[in-house]
Amino acid sequence: MTTKPKISDREFIALMAVIMSLVALAIDSMLPALSNIADDINIMDLNDSQWIISFVFFGMSAGLLFYGPLSDAYGRKPILYIGVTLFLIGDVISIMASDLTIMLVGRFLQGFGGAACRVITVAMVRDRFEGAEMAKFMSLIMMIFILVPALAPSVGQFILFFAGWEYIFGFMFLFGFSAIMWFHFRQYETLAPEGRHPFTLFRIATRTIEVVTNPVSISFTIASGIVFGSFIAYLNTSAQIMQGLYNVGDMFAVYFGIQAFVYGASSFLNSKLLSKYSMETICLFSLSTLTITSILFFGYLQINNHEMSFAMLMIYLSTTFFSIAPLYGNFNSMAMQPFGHMAGVATSVMSAIQTFFAVIVGAIVGQMYNGTVEPLVTSFMVCGIVTLLIFTFGRKKLNKAKA
Structure with a gap:
């Protein structure tokens, strides 16, 4: 039975951000340690160390399909407990x-368990809000959430000053355990018993078909996946680019954090702009800026013998x-609009x-790293163009559905 809320909207936002950030911590805190791990476990090709990052995402893509249907049947809280437990085992x-x-087995399991954090947080937000209000709260959650990837490399680097990379995983364990205790004692169950649905394969199959055959939902879902593929490519190669190509050394965590704070500032601005502009207008402007900027910098690389100064790279990444x-x-809010009656399944399917x-885009681009930033810039450019085309199609379908 749904109990009386114990926390305010502000605490809810903070808690959801912390839960969602568990996977981000598992990824970003490890970035400064990839070369250390490669030395200790005998990885000969540094590009192979990227799999330590990629396998978290592979685990997520596998786990995402399960947690939504389970949470629709048994409630949000018990399923999150299962996911975080698997994360801690990994x-x-x-x-x-x-x-x-x-x-890679451990990292896959971390991603598989951590997938619950993503599914359950989005579903719990959708349980409480919808439309532009949901997008506003998701932006505020992302604003706080981004503090983790901004600070995580610094935490990892700090730990490496005094101990081995194993202690970074130890820190993750303490963070995850503390987060789930906060969640257990403060967060109420957002899915009432009367809103639950039996866990059956037939129901999951029919609900999945409903999601993937909805032109609005599938358009924004695929668009989101492609554009964030280039972001994963950046995560996979950031340490090699900054530490290997530009020799920034221990300053890697600082430069990585700068981009994370830029991301957070933009998320905050988005939450404010939603009171004046539609989600579609903001997305169109953002995608156009991403695409045009990437085309210009791709041209710059061709003119400048495929080379870019570090200052120019930072300007490009900040804009991106x-x-x-x-x-x-x-994107998630627009994709979720038709599915308030099945938020858990819809979140699982769309997130998967x-x-x-x-992860496919990110892994391919990461393995193409050749000692220059050209593969990364090219991926942002191509993904931006493709996403803009898909978004335009989805926007037409959305406007037609509203008419």
């Missing part, structure tokens, strides 16, 4: 890894992340599709 396996295979930031909350597209 964390322990990673600590004990002596070779790449064991490390400022453009991408509003898209996550807005998004992550599948994103």
Whole structure:
């Protein structure tokens, strides 16, 4: 039975951001340690160390399909407990890894368990809000959430000053355990018993078909997945680019954090602009800026013998992340609009599709790293163009549905 809320909207936003940030911590805190891990577990090709990042996303894409239907049947809270427990088990396996295979098993399990954090937080927000109000709250959650990826590399780097990379995983364990305790004691169940649906394969199949055959939902879902694929490519290659190509050393965490704060500032601005402009207008402007900027910088690379100064790279990345930031909350809110009656399943299906597209794009671009930033800039340009075309199609369908 749904109990009386214990927390305010502000605490709810903070708590959802912390829960959602668990996977981000698992990814970004490890970035400064990839070369250390590669040395300790005998990874010969540095591009192979990218799999330590990618396998978290592979695990997420597998886990995302399960948690939504389960949470629709049994409630949001118990399913999140299961997911975080699996995340913590994967964390322990990673600590004990002596070779790449064991490390990837642990990382896959971290992603599989952490997928619950993404599904349940979005579903709980959708349980309480919808439309532009949901997008506003998602933007505020993203604004707080971004503090973790902004600070996580610094935390990882700080730990490496005094201890081995295993202690970074130890920090993750404490963070995850603390977050789930906060959630347990403060957050009420948002899905009332009368709003639950039996967990059956037939129901899941029919609901999945309903999501993937909705032209509005599937358009914004795929668009989100493709544009964030280039973002994963950045995560996969950021350490190699900044530490290997530009030799920034321990300053990597600072430069990485700057881009994360730019992302957070843009998310905050998006939450304010939603009171004046539609989600579609903001997304169109953001995608156009991303695409045009990437085309210009791609041309710059061709003229400048495929080279870019570090200052120019920072300018490009700042513009890119400022453009991408509003898209996550807005795309998800537009895609979720038809599915308030099945938020859990819809979130699972859409998140799985998004992550599948994103991890494939990110892995391909990451493996194309050749000692220059050209593959990364090219990926942002191509993904921006493709996403803009898909968004235009989805926007037409959305406007037709409203008419």
